[in-house]
Amino acid sequence: MGGLDNDEYLTDAIRALPAAAASATGEDQPVRPGSALTAGRCLELFDAQAASRHTDAAARWLRGRNTGFYTIGSSGHEGNAAVAAATRPSDPALLHYRSGAFYLARAAQAGRAAAGIYDVLLGLTASSNEPIAGGRHKVFGLAELSVIPQTSTIASHLPRAVGLAFSLPRAARLGVAPPWPADSVVVASFGDASLNHSTAAGAINTATYCAYQGLPVPLLLICEDNGLGISVRTPPGWVGAALSGRTRLRYSHADGCDLAETYDAALAAVNYVREHRAPALLHISTVRYGGHAGSDAESAYRTPAELDADLRRDPLLGTARLLVGAGVVTPDQLAARFARSREVVFELAAKAEAEPRLTSAAQVMAPLAPRRPDAVAAAIGPAGKRRRLAVFGGRLPEEEGGLTLAQAINKTLTDEMAARPEVIVFGEDVARKGGVYGVTKGLLATFGAARVFDSLLDEQSIIGLGLGAGLTGLLPVPEIQYLAYLHNAADQIRGEAATLSFFSQARYRNPLVLRIAGLAYQQGFGGHFHNDNAVGALRDIPGLIIACPARPDDAAALLRTCLASAREDGSVCVFLEPIALYHQRDLHAPGDGGWLARYDPPWLWTLGHAPVGQARVYGTGTDLLIVTFGNGLRMSLRAAARLAQAGIACRVLDLRWLAPLPEADLIREAEVTGAVLVADETRRSGGVGEGVIATLIAAGFAGRLNRVTSEDSFIPLGAAASTVLLSQGVIEAAARELLT
Secondary structure, three states: OOOOOOHHHHHHHHHOOOOOOOOOOOOOOEOOOOOOOEHHHHHHHHHHHHHHHHHHHHHHHHHHOOOOOOOOOOOOOHHHHHHHHHOOOOOOEEOOOOOHHHHHHHHHHOOOHHHHHHHHHHHHOOEOOOOOOOOOOOOOOEHHHOEEOOOOOOOOOHHHHHHHHHHHHHHHHOOOOOOOOOOOOEEEEEEOHHHHOHHHHHHHHHHHHHHHOOOOOOEEEEEEEOOEEOOEEOOOOHHHHHHOOOOOOEEEEEEOOOHHHHHHHHHHHHHHHHHHOOOEEEEEEOOOOOOOOOOOOHHHOOOHHHHHHHHHOOHHHHHHHHHHHOOOOOHHHHHHHHHHHHHHHHHHHHHHHOOOEOOOHHHHHOOOOOOOHHHHHHOOOOOOHHHHHHHOOOOOHHHOOOEOHHHHHHHHHHHHHHHOOOEEEEEOOOOOOOOOOOOOOOHHHHHOOOOEEEOOOOHHHHHHHHHHHHHOOOEEEEEEOOHHHHHHHHHHHHHHHHHHOHHHOOOOOOOEEEEEEEEOOOOOOOOOOOOEOOOHHHHOOOOOEEEOOOOHHHHHHHHHHHHHHHHHHOOEEEEEEEHHHOOOOOOOOOOOOOOOEOOOOHHHOOOOOOOOOOOEEEOOOOOEEEEEOOHHHHHHHHHHHHHHHOOOOEEEEEOOEEEOOOHHHHHHHHHHHOEEEEEEEEEOOOOHHHHHHHHHHHOOOOOEEEEEEEOOOOOOOHHHHHHOOOOHHHHHHHHHHHHO
């Protein structure tokens, strides 16, 4: 056995190497004729490779003692240390989970080689002292090394990497100073099996799509190809066939078991990206030792001959051949160096066992969703009057009279973009067309194509672009054209946006306000793609803020709060806009203008501030509380007026925030009436109403309680939609029945 399983084998193999006949190579001399890899650098990278191999062995040792909790290792992939050496410590990197040698090589570049090893070991033992995730997960990440932590196993970090590469030059163009130098290269590594995932395909397509248009995308993708996805084989030649010849993507290949070849290829790729500000992909062929993880028995799906062939390609042995062959060290010296590395790693592993761990839910959740309402409220404010007059064409929106929901959102975006140059708006059709429903009309003409632009038609890439932009200091406001279009990209919210702060102890944040046109009740247009009331996939994401404005004045107030929360707390916000209410003007009768609202002047913005998780109450009735949101608000207010004619005095509570729910307001208002009807336009299963009912019951509410919802159904075309959607008539009937 060899590789990960038996260090003695590798030690003996190093000792058995033929010593160099020539005199020793100087540190600044190439380790191989024609290579840019010097002898000194090669020896440094061998140390990183050896330490990475030993941390994998330590992971199995710790797991056997029940003091370690992660055994997916980097053994066989140690050639990626060469990529770290070819880049700068200031180049942002989003690393594959087998990039241990890259991390340790970069740590050594920054003068913290031993600390880097201990970082990894603290991650394995889930210690709360681990410097990036604090014991929440084993990740490679550290702000001082420009390594952004990732937990992706399916390349779901690639859209963010593309977004970061796209946004770095754009931030500089807009006068927003990013945390990295202007000529940085964004590095993102992933495995060959992940290449087949739609997220990877979409991200690579987006990078080349942008480059094809001449947009700068300084991105270096590293595909580490060990030929396996757990036990599923990647067809020989597939990675090269799939990636070479792509338009506007420089492709190169290197044998990851040959450190000099990999370094030279990586250096050429990095220099290309840095000089041309264009994407490149380096395909590194590797091997894999120790199976996918500690529980994976490779012998169940790989033959002894295959395992033996991989063993002979050990990248550490390859580096040893370079060093010994160049006369940098003798075989015995290098074998002793390798053995001493193991001693150091295992000494540190034993030390890591005693480090503290997370012991409470409060500790675990601390970085999940910071809430500083006072700071958020203080951050709400306009541009100067002269600037506002310029962007609004000489007539301020507070002087215009009643606005619709769509108009209020448009005016608020205009105000925010005028006040804050870091705000960018993008998505499908948002620029030239001004949005399908006109919500972003005029923003392109006012603020220019650097801040308002149309994206390609790929929701994963739209959100990923926002995730990358947020890291640069920009405040992205991407649009998903319809709620139904979000579902194929929901993991970008759940697995990437919402987890970054959690797995970095808020050292990295994802300021984001994702606008989504959604819900149902569109007239003359629909079907399940354009009328979608499924919000369950969003509501169960920890830390996510979901705002759902129904009225124009609330839309302005809630959007300001979301943008301020993103700026001040790094919040990930979803702004769910009811399409059917965009252009609604009336409430009770045609022409009454009851659904219009005036735009508040700036001096009222703080007074009219809508804190996250605060509801709005209409009416003072004490017979019944109707709890609702979105389209349900208009239906419930109309129902309440009809019920008042029958002597039933209602008050209506608009949740406004679907996450976190306004629990305190809900419980207080329920106690006033002693009877609660939840009018929920989302589905019976997984809808918002379930959380409302659970909140009331958990609070000990003992009054009368019921809910009405839409059906557990997709929404059909035409008039048939009314058969599965909540209606005003259903609300009225349920209210009467509850009070009977």
